Amino acid sequence: MEDNSVSVNVSSRQHTSYNTFGNMVNNQHTPLLNSSDGDDNDNRDTNYNESNDEDIDVSILDRRHVNPNATSDAATLMHLLKGNIGTGLLGLPWAIWHAGLVLGPVLLVVMAIVCVHCMHLLVKCSKHFCRKYGVPSMDYSTVMTHAVRNGPIQSLHKYADKSRYIVDTFLMITQLGFCCVYFVFMGQNIRQVVAHYWQHTPDARVFMAVICIPIILLSFIRSLKVLAWFSVIANILTVVSLGIIFRFIIPGLTTVNRPLVANVTSIPMFFGTAVYAFEGIGVILPIENEMRNPEHFPTVLNVGMSLVSSLYLSVGVVGYLQYGPSICGSITLNLNNADPLAQSVKILYSCTILFGWLLQMYVPMQLLQPWLQRQSWTRVKEAVIRFLFTIFTCSCAIAIPNLGDYISLIGAFSSSFLALILPPIIELLTFSSPSEVGDQEPLVEKVVSKRTTPLSKLQILKNVVIVVFGFSGFVAGTIVSVKAIVKDLGSNDTNSVCNGNDRHMTIPYTNYTTPSYTTQPYSSPSYYPTSAPAGILNASTST
Secondary structure (H helix, E strand, O other), X not given: OOOOHHHHHHHHHHHOOOOOOOOOOOOOOOOOOOOOOOOHHHHOOOOOOOOOOOOEOOOHHHHHHHOXXXXXXXXXXXXXXHHHOOHHHHHHHHHHHOOXXXXXXXXXXXXXXXXXXXXXXXXXXXXXXXXXXXXXXXXHHHHHHHXXXXXXXXXXXXXXXXXXXXXXXHHHHHHHHHXXXXXXXXXXXXXXXHHXXXXXXXXXXXXXXXXXXXXXXXXXXOOHHHHHHHHHHHHHHHHHXXXXXXXXXXXXXXXXXXXXXXXXXXXXXXXXXXXXXXXXXXXHHHHHHOEOOHHHHHHHHHHHHHHHHHHHHHHHHHHHHHXXXXXXXXXXXXXXOOOHHHHHHHHHHHHHHHHHHHHHHHHHHHHXXXXXHOOOOHHHHHHXXXXXXXXXXXXXXXHOOOHHHHXXXXXXXXXXXXHHHHHHHHHHHHHOOOOEOOOOOOOOOOEOOOEOOOOOHHHHHHHHHHHHHHHHHHHHHHHHHHXXXXXXXXXXXXXXXXXXXXXXXXXXOOOOOOOHHHHOOOOOOOOOOOOOOOXXXXXXXXX
């Protein structure tokens, strides 16, 4: 979810006061004004029928159409696509390598099903609390707050207001992690292009430091309208870049030396990368909150994520078939650097990532707004924080310039909580026992049934299994990724293509569509790819 998800959130904040990540007041339970009998709302289907949710004669969700900028189903689908297609897509061939040619796609489909199901759970719980408290929409952290406050565990109720910080903390880590990945991506890809024309090109780390200068200046942009234009440009460049990438990875596919199942110790790296790619759950509620017909969102979500999953699967499998054990953390690093078209896609995607960096930084700053508003010299302190965040993310990228390790660590550590662990917990807290819809004040109009059906034993078991699965991936993926990063820090290998530094990439290929490295012996990756690629041409010249 990386590049463009924030733009959707930005749009959401422009139209409703409920769709901020960290600024919504926890106890905002003001009921909506009652409409007259002749209101146009009475013409709509006001019965919301969903299992485990109360039956309401006049749905609060139907009030969203008062927003003149509410999105249609088609527009919502577009927002969903652009909010879930980002840099994680480029790392999926690397993820498939760590699981195997057969096991990888199977696990990717399983991951897609589980992640989409968790998105549905979050939307379901959000609708429940919207009806309960008479508000048209809620954000992720607010849903978490109400789930803890209304859950069956009495001892947790006093921590309800603080529970929102769990979501905000992992969201902050995820966004800053994205910014680190973006620095590595831009530095390595731009360095490859420059190295083709300049023999004495400096290390990729130098490019990251240089890129930091314009980003520091651009990071001070605070206007949502300006950021929205960056998002539009990034979307166009993404579509063009993906078309060029498919132009390179489809010809000359082979299954030689592509094991069906990789070493089991490398699967946690697959987990982290896959969750990173599917971690679009933070954008789900803002998108759903802006729909003109929110009752259509489950269908739109299923269609949109099916398209996203199909794209992920095709890029992951085809990219791995093309480059095999020489695959990098971003498939753009494997493209033939002697071809001007490949150079163009590296530049285009780097521009996309640059614009995406600006959008990603908006979220941490939005999370800090409540604290900043309580301070003196607010503008000065905000400028200092923006500067420090930029320097911090650039420094992390320079210290560990391995794209695959970064993606896996961010996915395993923070994205797994947001996408897999918290949604089932929220549903367990929300529907684990019968509760009164009007237990505080009947804010929702004309409630027909005040009882909420509790979860069945099968549903409880399902949620527990998902939480265990997510937590296991969190622990294993984090440990393995940290070990890989430690190995990176102690490695002197700075000349591989996956570091953007292979000088052999400056020599034109004779046949880049059918690289001869596929005839080399292959060893399954361990927790860290011990057979890390030293460059496509290096492999071809050694045979």
